[in-house]
Amino acid sequence: MHEPPRFCAEGPCRAYRSLGHEKAALSVFRESNAATAIRELQKDLLVARCEGALSIKDSCGEVSILSADRRRIYSALAPSVNGGHNRSGDAGQTPESRTEARKRLLAEAEEEFRALLEEPAKKEEEADHPWRPPSSPKVPGSVDHPWKPPSSAKADHPWRPPSSPKADQPWRPPPHPAAQVAPRTPPQPAAPHTPPDAAPVRLPRREASRSRSGVASLSLVIPGRRRRRRDEGERRSRSRRRDRESRNEKVAAPSGPPPGAFEVPASAPSPRLAPQISPRPQPAEPDLLGALAQAVSRAVGVTPSQPPSYQAQAYPALMHGMAPGHHVHPHGHHGYPQPMAYPYGHLPQAPAMHMMGHPPPHHMPQAHYPAYAPHPHFPGYYMPVYPGMPGHPPPRDRRDESDEDRRKKEREEPPPPAKFDDDHWEEPRERTQMKLLGEECPEEFRRLWTYPLSDENRRSFAGYVQRALDKDHCRSFFAKIRDSCDWKQPEGIHGQIPRKTCWLVKGGCRCKYRYGGLEVEAQEFPKWMHELMEIVLKPCGISPKDWPNSCNLNLYEDGGMTVGWHSDDERLFQGKFRDCRIISLSLGATRKFELRRNWPEDRETQLQRVTLSSGDLLTMEGMVQKHFQHRVPRENVKEPRINLTWRWVKRHVPDCPAGRKMTHASR
Ligand SMILES: O=C(O)CCC(=O)C(=O)O
Ligand SMILES: [Fe+2]
Incomplete structure (x- = not known):
């Protein structure tokens, strides 16, 4: 031989x-x-x-x-x-x-x-920004966390899902406390995150x-x-x-x-x-x-x-x-x-x-x-x-698929991602120090917040503030935004998308918003954007220096206009890999907003429904973009609705000047 x-x-x-x-x-x-x-x-x-x-x-x-x-x-x-x-x-x-x-x-x-x-290639990020100190604090929950040894014994007690509201009854906001806007206090600094120890070779x-x-x-x-x-x-x-x-x-x-x-x-x-x-x-x-x-x-x-x-x-x-x-x-x-x-x-x-x-x-x-x-x-x-x-x-991207396409893809659902451990999809919040906006905001706004979705196991949350913007402001901003935005209705892979859209970014950024096979050019934040953020982001306790650097706008002319199941998991926002905040404001017609788990477990409710009226704020926080999809379904509604979703671009496209200027803190 x-x-x-x-x-x-x-x-x-x-x-x-x-x-x-x-x-x-x-x-x-x-x-x-x-x-x-x-x-x-x-x-x-x-x-x-x-x-x-x-x-x-x-x-x-x-x-x-x-x-x-x-x-x-x-x-x-x-x-x-x-x-x-x-x-x-x-x-x-x-x-x-x-x-x-x-x-x-x-x-x-x-x-x-x-x-x-x-x-995302961690090493790539480091190579592109060699000045970044190795011990820099990282967003909790980012992929950079060192590997933790697996717990050897298999859990005897299978994980029980947190109780959640019934699926078919849309979640209703609690009675609205008179929301006067109190003088702003500086936001609390986020709890420091201890960087992981450097290992000789990070796996x-x-x-x-x-x-x-x-x-x-x-x-x-x-x-x-x-x-x-x-x-x-x-x-x-x-x-x-x-x-x-x-x-x-x-x-x-x-x-x-x-x-x-x-x-x-x-x-x-x-x-x-x-x-x-x-x-x-x-x-x-x-x-x-x-x-x-x-x-x-x-x-x-x-x-x-x-x-x-x-x-x-x-x-x-x-x-x-x-x-x-x-x-x-x-x-x-x-x-x-x-x-x-x-x-x-x-x-x-x-x-x-x-x-x-x-x-x-x-x-x-x-x-x-x-x-x-x-x-x-x-x-x-x-x-x-x-x-x-x-x-x-x-x-x-499922935003604009036909039902047939969707059914086909559903049969080919990718397998679930690896869990953090036997009992948790994601590293628990107590360990990552993640704070919700409703917890971090100044004391006087805390009572305004409720969390219709609170999935600690997936470190995924949706927060809600009813009427964060009063009626008069809603009316004036609705008209201003509808009339001044350069609305696009681009062609996606399934033809023209069933809504109008506009992608606004902070000055200096040139990142296009690409999803579902379409591409929306960036336009710079107009003047009204600063006025609006000033009001709306107050209950979130976000000071101007930390304001989101981008905003996606959708105009639904009536209930026939929709956005299909999708997650905002584009590379720009890194929502699949680290905690990610998205803050959305509704103006105009009341519409339903639905969230569903990507990989539901036994006895877990699949659907979470929130009714969004003019002036309401909804947030998606933590790992929602990895574990959930959301949509605005078709409804029998005649009036138009505008939705603004503020986001933080974490990874600018390679040729974007804002990417080069990004400070350590803004990452
Ligand atoms: O209109 C909404 O409430 C949701 C919009 C949305 O999901 C998006 O722009 O990605
Ligand atoms: Fe979305």
Whole structure:
């Protein structure tokens, strides 16, 4: 039997290189402590300056380190699953438990790939703002919190949801206390948040949460964008060189295990990171590979009009305007190198690609991010597709979908995110020090506040102040806003949106508001905005220096105009990753506003309904944008309504001057 070369001493980076691509770190491990293995690998990948790495541990106890380079995610995934399929780790499992395990692995992989594209790169933020002190206070609940060790014992008592008002009875505000506006007192400083201790290598909490589940472990490393750009040229040329070398190697490739495949005898104590690769990958199992391919495609946002084939003939037409069947040039195309020779002989891609079918729609909310689509000519490679390019899928937003689309998407709901611990979706408020506006506001306004939604478990809250603006002001501001705003009714992916809209920002900001495939140009705050904020933000206890820097306005001309289920989870506001405040004021007609949980648990009420009348204030605070969706449904109402939602842009688009000027405090 072929004795595979051993690898112990030189460190795993060496192994990646010997596999032909230091960034395509494909290795399969049999490790007693997978979490440790992953952490070690993460460090090594960081040291090796790999761009990002994903690792998956499946329930059979195998860990696959997948390509750091997303173009190779697919080809890395397939053989790792394929290779792991027939190994001894599997032997004790019944076909059912294996199927179950794979299903879970699939779900986990899908979630993680999606999250990879959605999660803000912490390192990127740091690289872009090198002046930022490392010990800076952070918004509580941000992703930057260090990983907490999982609680080992499974909770014996399943979490019971907090009691909430009945779903079908709209929540009614309590009797309105005479709301005179008292003299303003300076707002209380927010409770200081203790920054986490600096760890030598920070791993996102995600990794831990996966390990916690004991099913699949994934982790990622995303370095700074700048460094990435700087290294790009260098990397390309290295990769081309390697490609050439590996092509030459392939000609003489033996049928045994590839160079760089390592076997650790089952009885021998496992070296710290002893990768081993199935010496002879078995033929692909089409259903599993197909499903995985679909998960990956879904995660990277591929929405092909027809299933791409091994020859990838569907894509030239889509992306380069070539006819299907166009001949692929043997030496690559537009600077994309030929795919690296696959060192293990058989490349089990074709069946998986055929099984891919039509991947479900794309889930990436940041419309300005590239999506990744299979490269037109190189199976297994992905290429970025930027907005405006053919093949770029619209981001996920339900605001303006038809009922049929909505039903379809509902069937394809993404799996829930990892919980903070067994009992909590999010880190509890007592620990994060998060304060609600209704708690933080000056004493004299506190009695005005009620919280129709208070989900401590999800750290999600909706606050309400009845008639924060009196009738006369409501009338005058309604007329002023209706007549002076440059209202747009842009075309979304489903045609013209069923309302008029306007996106106003503080001077100096040029961030467009992009959602649901549409884009609204920024207009500077008009004069009336300051007058209005002065009045309305008083009960919130927000002083002018901390005022929101943006406001989205909607004009519903009658009850037929609506906004569909959505969350305001755009990258600008970071509402999926940290506590986020949105303050909304209603003017004109009374309309219903509904909130629903994304992942309701047993006995949890799905719907929370609030009736909003002219002058009412509604807030969404904490992690509402991650765990809830909201909408203004169609109603039999003749009068128009204007709604203003104030928000804080936390992450300006790269070319926005306001982003560069952002002070530490405003983050
Ligand atoms: O009109 C409303 O009350 C809600 C508006 C909204 O959700 C939005 O602008 O994102
Ligand atoms: Fe919204």
